[in-house]
Amino acid sequence: VGTGPAADIAAYSGVWVFAEWRSGTIHKVSHELLSAGRVLANKRGVPLAAVLLGHRLDDAISEELISYGADVVYVVDHPELAGFRDDTYANILVELIRRKRPEILLAGATSIGRSFIPRVAASVRTGLTADCTDLDISEDGLLLQTRPAFGGNVMATIVCPNSRPQMATVRPKVMKPVPVPGHKGSVELVTAPEEWLRSRVEVLEVIPEADKTAKLTEADVIVSGGRGLRKPENFKLLEDLAGLLNGAVGASRGAVEEGWIAPSHQVGQTGRTVAPILYMAVGLAGAIQHVVGMQGSRIIVAVNRDPQAPIFDVASFGVVADLFEFVPEFIKRIRTERGESS
Amino acid sequence: MHIVVCIKQVPDTKNVRIDPDTHTLVRQGVESIINPFDLFAVEAGLQLKDKLGATVTAVTMGPPQAGDALRDTLSLGVDDAVLLSDRAFAGSDTWATATTLSAAIRKIGDVDLVICGKQAVDGDTAQVGPEMAALLDFPYATYVKSMQKLDERHFKVTRQTDEGVEVWKVPLPMLITVIKEMGEPRVPSLRHKMRAKKAEIPVWGAADLGLDPNSVGLCGSFTQVVRVFSPPRRTNRIQLSGTVQEQAEQLYRHLKQAKVPGI
Ligand SMILES: Cc1cc2nc3c(=O)[nH]c(=O)nc-3n(C[C@H](O)[C@H](O)[C@H](O)COP(=O)(O)OP(=O)(O)OC[C@H]3O[C@@H](n4cnc5c(N)ncnc54)[C@H](O)[C@@H]3O)c2cc1C
Ligand SMILES: Cc1cc2nc3c(=O)[nH]c(=O)nc-3n(C[C@H](O)[C@H](O)[C@H](O)COP(=O)(O)OP(=O)(O)OC[C@H]3O[C@@H](n4cnc5c(N)ncnc54)[C@H](O)[C@@H]3O)c2cc1C
Numbered sequence: 001v002g003t004g005p006a007a008d009i010a011a012y013s014g015v016w017v018f019a020e021w022r023s024g025t026i027h028k029v030s031h032e033l034l035s036a037g038r039v040l041a042n043k044r045g046v047p048l049a050a051v052l053l054g055h056r057l058d059d060a061i062s063e064e065l066i067s068y069g070a071d072v073v074y075v076v077d078h079p080e081l082a083g084f085r086d087d088t089y090a091n092i093l094v095e096l097i098r099r100k101r102p103e104i105l106l107a108g109a110t111s112i113g114r115s116f117i118p119r120v121a122a123s124v125r126t127g128l129t130a131d132c133t134d135l136d137i138s139e140d141g142l143l144l145q146t147r148p149a150f151g152g153n154v155m156a157t158i159v160c161p162n163s164r165p166q167m168a169t170v171r172p173k174v175m176k177p178v179p180v181p182g183h184k185g186s187v188e189l190v191t192a193p194e195e196w197l198r199s200r201v202e203v204l205e206v207i208p209e210a211d212k213t214a215k216l217t218e219a220d221v222i223v224s225g226g227r228g229l230r231k232p233e234n235f236k237l238l239e240d241l242a243g244l245l246n247g248a249v250g251a252s253r254g255a256v257e258e259g260w261i262a263p264s265h266q267v268g269q270t271g272r273t274v275a276p277i278l279y280m281a282v283g284l285a286g287a288i289q290h291v292v293g294m295q296g297s298r299i300i301v302a303v304n305r306d307p308q309a310p311i312f313d314v315a316s317f318g319v320v321a322d323l324f325e326f327v328p329e330f331i332k333r334i335r336t337e338r339g340e341s342s
Numbered sequence: 343m344h345i346v347v348c349i350k351q352v353p354d355t356k357n358v359r360i361d362p363d364t365h366t367l368v369r370q371g372v373e374s375i376i377n378p379f380d381l382f383a384v385e386a387g388l389q390l391k392d393k394l395g396a397t398v399t400a401v402t403m404g405p406p407q408a409g410d411a412l413r414d415t416l417s418l419g420v421d422d423a424v425l426l427s428d429r430a431f432a433g434s435d436t437w438a439t440a441t442t443l444s445a446a447i448r449k450i451g452d453v454d455l456v457i458c459g460k461q462a463v464d465g466d467t468a469q470v471g472p473e474m475a476a477l478l479d480f481p482y483a484t485y486v487k488s489m490q491k492l493d494e495r496h497f498k499v500t501r502q503t504d505e506g507v508e509v510w511k512v513p514l515p516m517l518i519t520v521i522k523e524m525g526e527p528r529v530p531s532l533r534h535k536m537r538a539k540k541a542e543i544p545v546w547g548a549a550d551l552g553l554d555p556n557s558v559g560l561c562g563s564f565t566q567v568v569r570v571f572s573p574p575r576r577t578n579r580i581q582l583s584g585t586v587q588e589q590a591e592q593l594y595r596h597l598k599q600a601k602v603p604g605i
Contacts, residue, residue, distance in 0.1 A: 022505070085510075086472070087481060111503040115484040118436070118469040122476035127437060127564030130467035148573060149466050151355040154367065157569040200481040202511040204498065209506035217504045220603045245604030263523070269463060270378065270522045278602045288355070299600055301593065317596055318581045319589050329590040334605065337594070 011101055012164035014049060015041040018093065018107035018117070019065055019073075021054040022084075026061060029108030031068045031177035033170055037106055038069035038180065040137050047071040049102065053092055055082035059187070066185035068177065073187045074100075080197040083206065084112050090119040091196045097124050102165045104143055106135075109169035110217075121167050127160035129168045133296070135175075143168065151269065151292040171296060172217075173275040209264070216265065221247030221278045224267055224294070227254035228283020228304070228323055235261055237327050238282060244334050250274065250294075252284040268293035283323045286311025303327065343396040345455045346447055347387045347420065348471075349380040351404050351411040352464040360572045367570065376411045379459025381527040382520050386457050386489075388419050389525055394491060397421050399450060403431055403442050409543050416538035417530035424450070428547035433560030436465070440473035442558050445551040447478060455497075456517040460485060471519040480517045483510055487523035 015037045020027035034050060041048040050070040052061065055077060062073040076092055089112075097105070097120070105120075107113040109131040121128035134146035143166040146157045160166040209215065216222060223242040225235055235249065242249045250272075251265040267274055269289040275296035282303045284290060287310070294300070295314050302315035305322050312318045319326055353372040361368050376384075387398040400415040402408045403426040412423035426446055434442065447453050456478070461468035468484075475482035489499045492511060501508050502521060530538075548555045556562060580596065582589040597605045 086484075090476075111485060111505075114468050115472060118472035119476040119482075121469075122437060122440060122473040125437075125564075127435060128467075128469055128473075129565060130436075130465075130469055144568075147466075150353075150358040150367075150464050151466070152573060153355060153358045154360055155571050155573050156567050157571075158565050158567050160565050163564045200513055201483070203508065204511055205507075205509040207507045207509075215505075245602075247604065278597065292355075299597070299602065301597075312579070312581075315579055317593055318579060319593060320581070321586050321589060325586045326589065329586045330593060333590045333594045 009103075009162075009164055012103040014046045014100075014102045015044065015104045016049045016051055016102040016106070016165070017070070018105065018113065019050040019052045020108050020110060020112055021052055021057065021061065022112075026064055027108060027110065027172075028177065029110060029170070029172040030065070032172065032175040033106045033108060034065065034068035034070055035178040036135055036170065036175040037104075038178070040104060040135065040143070041071075043137050044103075044141060046103070049074060051093065051096060052076070053081050053089055055079050062187045066183055067179055067181075069180045069183055071185045073185060074190055075187055076190050076192050078192055078197060080199070083203050084116075085199050085201050085203065086116040086119055087199050087201060088197050090116045090123065091198075092192055093120045094123045095196055096190065097165060103141065105165045105167045107167075107169050109171045113169045117167065117169055124165070126163040126165060126167060129158045129160070132168045132170045133174045135168065135170065142166075151288060152295050171275060173277075173298075174296065216248050216250055216267070216272050216274050219248035219274075220276050221245040221280075222250045222267070222274055222276045222294075222297075223247060223280045223282060224250030224252065224284060225255055225261070225282050226252035226284025227258065229255060229260060232260040234324075237324075241280070241327060241331055244331065245278070247276070247278070252287070252290050254284065281311050281315070282327060284311060285309050286314065343390070343394060343454045344450075344452055345387045345390060345396050345398045345457060346450060346453050347380070347383050347398060347400050347415070348443055348456065348458045348474075349384065349400055349402050349411055349415060350377045350459075350462045351375070351402060351408040352377045352462055355463050358464075360570060362572070365570060374407070374411070376414060377459050377462045377464075379461060379463070379520070379522075382522055382524045383457040383459045384415050384418055384420060385525040385527045386518075386520050388528065390455070390489075391419070399424065401426065401443065401446055401450075403427070403434070403439060403446075406545075409545075412543055413538045413541065414530070416541050417535040418528060419531065419534050423541070423543045425543050425545045426547075426551070427545050428558075430548045430555040430561075431559045433563065434558065435563035435565040436467050436469040436473055437564050438558050438560075438562040439470050440477055441562060442551065442553065443470065444474045444477040445553050446546060447474075449546070449551055454514045456480065456515075458517065458519045460519050460521050468519070471517060475517040478515075478517070480515050481512050482517040482519075483512055484519045486518040486520050489518070
């Protein structure tokens with residue numbers, strides 16, 4: 001295994017978390033990473049830092065990061081950082097790493113983290129482990145990074161022995177966010193020289209998906225439908241259920257190919273990867289290409305009339321039933337509890 | 343305009359398993375395919391070629407049989423192909439892969455656009471594209487769903503993010519990683535198939551790329567896989583039973599106990 005120019009390993013110390021700030025709020029994955037980072041920092045006996053890049057960052061945001069365990073927050077506040085661009089974000093993180101030399105850097109495996117963190121790793125010449133679901137540390141400070149590969153059929157534990165920092169992106173919703181009440185930390189403002197902020201990319205337009213059902217990757221509850229739904233109107237049933245649980249509607253490629261629902265709802269290898277608290281798979285078979293996109297969910301409920309359907313292999317709860325009978329009944333049950341009439 | 347498309351030959355992941363005794367991947371009986379996202383990358387290159395006129399070169403790093411994957415892209419209409427194959431490349435992590443691919447792109451020369459898939463379905467890291475862009479010092483955009491030419495030196499790219507859609511103006515030379523919306527792959531034509539059959543595909547090794555064998559493959563990698571194992575099974579599956587009313591009741595109680603939000 002190769003040795004980077006960062007071979008002076010002893011000079012690197014401390015655990016860092018990239019705090020993902022998106023137009024005013026901190027992404028939940030950053031809370032999760034601070035909690036995971038706190039454990040690692042305690043084991044190593046080193047400080048935990050959060051790195052916060054953005055614009056008009058008020059103190060409350062740093063306080064929020066401290067309340068999840070950060071000992072120090074490095075803040076870079078500049079109009080050029082108001083929107084995400086790979087090059088400006090990467091340049092700044094690279095410079096900070098060169099100056100302060102952390103031994104570990106964690107970031108969320110979000111569309112932002114997975115875009116620019118590889119550029120950071122390549123620029124500082126170190127290894128990067130993708131989309132981790134478990135982190136541990138050995139006695140001599142080696143980060144043990146465990147991740148799924150081969151579409152989730154295989155788990156691998158990966159180390160980065162001879163270069164620093166040890167870098168990983170971590171899948172959202174896997175680590176538990178644990179606030180540290182009363183925790184004290186400091187804020188260090190870093191002024192970014194102009195050359196760190198130079199970009200070749202011009203952002204012409206940012207179009208947030210107004211449709212809240214498209215916010216699949218953020219939802220705590222997802223109700224997904226497949227070819228078993230039979231026609232587009234029947235997705236209304238799933239919308240009702242998702243609506244009751246404040247969740248989003250997903251779909252198999254089968255349903256998308258039939259034209260019953262927009263492709264932005266597709267979950268799986270060629271769609272979105274999701275990991276909600278509850279994933280209900282309704283009238284979909286559970287093909288491996290679908291399963292790789294949802295198997296990280298905490299609770300999986302499968303509703304299918306075929307007891308042999310492969311979706312049952314990954315289910316926490318199996319319901320063998322006709323979906324057109326079961327789903328209305330389940331909706332009714334939730335409504336009764338709330339004292340609503342159905 | 344010169345476009346390079348990076349493709350990877352991958353095992354058909356639905357059959358990949360870990361041997362419980364040896365703790366290694368069972369590759370026997372597993373078919374090789376072109377990484378599905380790389381077919382969208384090839385299609386993106388060919389659409390630009392159709393619209394704007396361009397030369398499209400496909401590149402892969404892999405064992406000699408990865409040449410088959412390149413031949414398949416030639417039958418789709420790709421102009422040239424280069425196979426990067428050398429025992430020294432074995433065991434590459436994403437950094438070493440990006441090092442080798444970017445050296446090949448420099449050797450090809452005058453490349454305006456590099457197109458990668460969003461991710462490979464075996465390694466699943468999605469890191470090779472952005473790492474390669476860093477090594478080539480190209481601007482780049484990930485998760486691209488469409489692109490249009492603005493002027494001789496700039497393209498407008500539309501990317502899909504977790505929140506929605508972003509439209510960026512990016513100068514050439516640049517690198518993109520693409521998703522399905524870029525275009526469903528076309529079918530091979532008879533004419534291109536004939537040409538593909540006869541085509542000579544050059545094979546470049548570390549020496550051809552001017553790379554020190556210690557800077558590539560396992561030796562040149564920063565990360566190391568220390569253990570592979572099967573994912574823990576969900577053995578605790580609870581099969582509900584009874585009438586639909588009874589099942590609805592049971593499910594409701596289980597989810598309530600698990601403190602699912604909304605229940
Ligand atoms: C390269 C590649 C990439 C792919 N990517 C994806 C992807 O990202 N996402 C994805 O989902 N698929 C993907 N697929 C397709 C995948 O292989 C399956 O074809 C697809 O997921 C099937 O959709 P389905 O389960 O809805 O349909 P079907 O396989 O037709 O299953 C329908 C299910 O509904 C059940 N059912 C029918 N009626 C009822 C009823 N009344 N009540 C209860 N149950 C009922 C049936 O028992 C059956 O299990 C991909 C395929 C390839 C080759
Ligand atoms: C179980 C397991 C886990 C691994 N985890 C990591 C890890 O966390 N970090 C790490 O650095 N390495 C890891 N590796 C090594 C990694 O799989 C290889 O480096 C691989 O060559 C490239 O990574 P990828 O398959 O993830 O490709 P991705 O980065 O997902 O591929 C993206 C795109 O890059 C292009 N591309 C990728 N490989 C090639 C190629 N050989 N030829 C041409 N184009 C290509 C394609 O366009 C592809 O669509 C792992 C390997 C295994 C077996």
